[in-house]
Amino acid sequence: MTDTVRVRFAPSPTGPLHIGSVRTALFNWLFARHHGGVFILRIEDTDIARSTPEYEDAILDGLIWLGLDWDEGPFRQSERDDIYAEHLERLKAASNVYPCYCLPEELEARRKEALAKGETPRYDGRCRDRPDPPPAGQEPAWRLRMPQEGATTITDLIRGPITTENSQLDDLIMARSDGTPTYNFVVVVDDATMGVTHVIRGDDHLANTPKQVHIYEMLGYPLPSFAHQSLILGPDKGKLSKRHGAASVTEYRAIGYLSEALANYLLRLGWSHGDQEIFSRKEMIDLFGLEAMTKSPVIYNPEKLLWLNAHYLRQAEPKRLCALLEPFLPAAGVGVERFRADEAKALGAARSWQERSRTLVELAEGVSMFYADEVVYDEEAARKFLTPERIPIFEELIGRLEALESFDEAAIEAALMGVVESHGLKLGKVAQPCRVALTGKTVSPGIFEVMALMGREVVVSRLREAVAWMEQRKATSTS
């Protein structure tokens, strides 16, 4: 194998790591891993005004969280000025670029005019072969001398051949009048000098590609392969944004999503392998290929992501779950130290709620019932289930529970069933009131499990509290 696959992910640190960007990163990473290639991380921070180190950190964190490790970089465009300058000189030397003295305001005016006349706004080329001497004391921008005849065809790995008339191509500015290079120029220089073999990016760059092709050619670099993936749209078919809910990796992480769920969801969004929905990391790498990518825009569906998250939550090892849970505990009113203090209990608590939770936030809330110092009765639940006629049932149960030699699930079940039988009831008639007495709610894991997890002391004292509560109720209703 002479040519190693080299791909890159090139985000700009001008905002949080967006879901759409993550998908691009994921596809590039999978492509690299599938082909045993190299995944390069490049930070496109040429827009110094909007780029911040905080955003860059968020991007790196997000990638690490998702397990998308890079082999080279992070490179920063802000650190490559001399490379761009040198390439600009090459273009100047070959007259592939010419100085343009048009003012930004003039250009803007002409653009609007063209748009108003229904034409493609395009530089009119007035500086292209400027006969008169340049205005004194003004630094020019440098424009690419784009071919005006013929057409450019690229063969996109996802979309097939795409032809653009060169007359549609603008004389792009390569360097601004302040000397700084522009995007289309630096992208080509970077990709070429970094030896990128496959440019896999969003559909929004498709129209830039023929322009970039000419830059490659003028610079004498070989062309990479291009693959343009469709964009992610919001449920209203507009651009996916904050309006549609969480849109960045940081947010998803904060609201209790698992990285494998996000990755699995994003992978299936626009890529498929028959009817398969769930992919392990290894399967993703083994099966991934650009051929199976969809060409049409895809609509983001948070419901399915939630389902996948619930799925991965259910699959997770309880031990890992406990570790993942810690950051979410305080918000649910559980002290992390206390949670850590009894590992068996923590494990049991997590296990008891894992198939009932769709996010780590829900899991933490569920688990919190085993760590609360007091029960707070849900008003309606108490009114319905903690009725005075159940007092004898509770008393008998307390007696049986206290007599138990071992307070494990099997023994607890036997005790409950004993009460059920002696009163000729169905289990539900005993379990539901107990559930309310112990948790304050009508929903919880299985009652035997809940009792075992809470421990005899807590269970008995709460049952007694419930009895007291019911007696109080009886007293007030008769008086």
Add this chain to the structure above:
RNA sequence: GCCCCCAUCGUCUAGCGGCCUAGGACGCCGGCCUCUCACGCCGGAAACCGGGGUUCGAGUCCCCGUGGGGGCACCA
């Protein structure tokens, strides 16, 4: 406005000329299981954008229309 791309259930998709009475998944609706809630299981409603061709035969190929998306900066 101009250029480019795209088009199967609400959504993600399978389908690469006969296997399609169009399959799967999420969501939705019903049922089963059951100490509650979930999980799980069973069942249901739900799509080939329209019109022309090509062909013995079209969801699959071609053209036009329509619809959707993207792009047209001294932003990236």
